[in-house]
Amino acid sequence: MSHDHTAPPTASVAVDTVILTVPADELVVLLVRRANPPYQGEWALPGGFLEADEDLDDAAARELREETGLRPGEVHLEQFRGYGAPGRDPRGRVVSIAYLALVPSPPTATAGGDAADVGWLPVAEVLAGGTGTAFDHRTIVEDAVEHARRMLEHTTVAAAFCPxxxxxxxxxxxxxxxxxxxxxxxxxxxxxxxxxxxxxxxxxxxxxxxxxxxxxxxxxxxxxxxxxxxxxxxxxxxxxxxxxxxxx
CATH class of the missing domain: 1.10.10.10 (Winged helix-like DNA-binding domain superfamily/Winged helix DNA-binding domain)
Known part of the structure; x- marks a missing residue:
């Protein structure tokens, strides 16, 4: 058996979390406004690079806690897809693992880290392109919403949006x-x-x-x-x- 001793290509791993809720008869998503390049000033999903001593689920839980103060046991949180297209991040090859969180009401969110602002934005506006979004995050939001719609068909997760x-x-x-x-x-x-x-x-x-x-x-x-x-x-x-x- 032959073995390939070529070093694997270098790639960074990140997590992005789509946090959805339904206040005031509208589906909204939590986005943060980037304070630094690339895409400075544009809205992005809460997320970040995987730390050396951290598992994917731990990273998603950390991002959820830092952005909303919530913990996975208090909300529905699940991994739903990976994104690894070349060029999706101008800083280099980045593979992002996307998570979906469903919360019953919009927690008070505060900007932290490299975020200049944070807010709950209407999903319809984001998907229509009315809100400038960084990277491929509009696509991730679109996929997350469709995933949530199908979940409501087959699971009891709709109750996660309720008190x-x-x-x-x-x-x-x-x-x-x-x-x-x-x-x-x-x-x-x-x-x-x-x-x-x-x-x-x-x-x-x-x-x-x-x-x-x-x-x-x-x-x-x-x-x-x-x-x-x-x-x-x-x-x-x-x-x-x-x-x-x-x-x-």
Whole structure:
């Protein structure tokens, strides 16, 4: 067996964290304004280079803690994709591992390190190009949002956007904001309350949604939705595929 003794190419490893939340009927993402080159003055995802004694998950947790004061046990945090295209960073070859964090409300964030400013920006504005973003971070945000949308179809993670106790209307609004579509209240209520261990009734109610008192729920032990909840766009795509396959 032959062995290649050529030294591996030099590359740096970084982590970038897409932190999403849904205050005031809008999906927003936490971005920091870069104080230093490259892309000085432009918005970027919270992130940084992997330290010598640190694992990837530890680096993502550190960035989350430094930017929001939150810890992984308090929010949903998961790795969702890697980015390593040549030229994505003008300083040299950098491979970035992207994480997605879902938080129930926007924590107060303060600029630190090499950040000149920090803020919660509307995702729609970022994806439309209305906000100048550094590196390939607009693409990473776009991928993270699509990942979150698919997660809502198959997992119980939508509750991560909600407070510890919430109404069905609050949960439905999370789906509507993240998916970008209006859902029928009655149909949604029937579906989510029939999924085993998705929601647990607290026995309490609230009038904070207005109108009649609404029952309060908390997140159950389930992590997967059985059956799944699908977006209208996915149902349409599936139907088109079925018509093509049957020749209709």
């Amino acid at each position: 510890p106790e919430f109404t069905i209307s609050q949960l439905r609004r999370v789906y509507e904001i993240v998916w970008g579509e209006t859902l029928d209240p009655g149909n949604f209520h029937r579906k989510v309350t029939r999924i085993p261990d998705f929601l647990v009734a607290t026995g309490e109610s609230t009038t904070r949604d207005g109108g009649r008192p609404a029952a309060l729920f908390r997140r159950g032990t389930a992590t997967r939705l059985q059956p799944p909840l699908y977006r209208a766009v996915d149902r349409s795509a599936s139907a088109r595929g079925q018509r093509r396959s049957t020749g209709r």
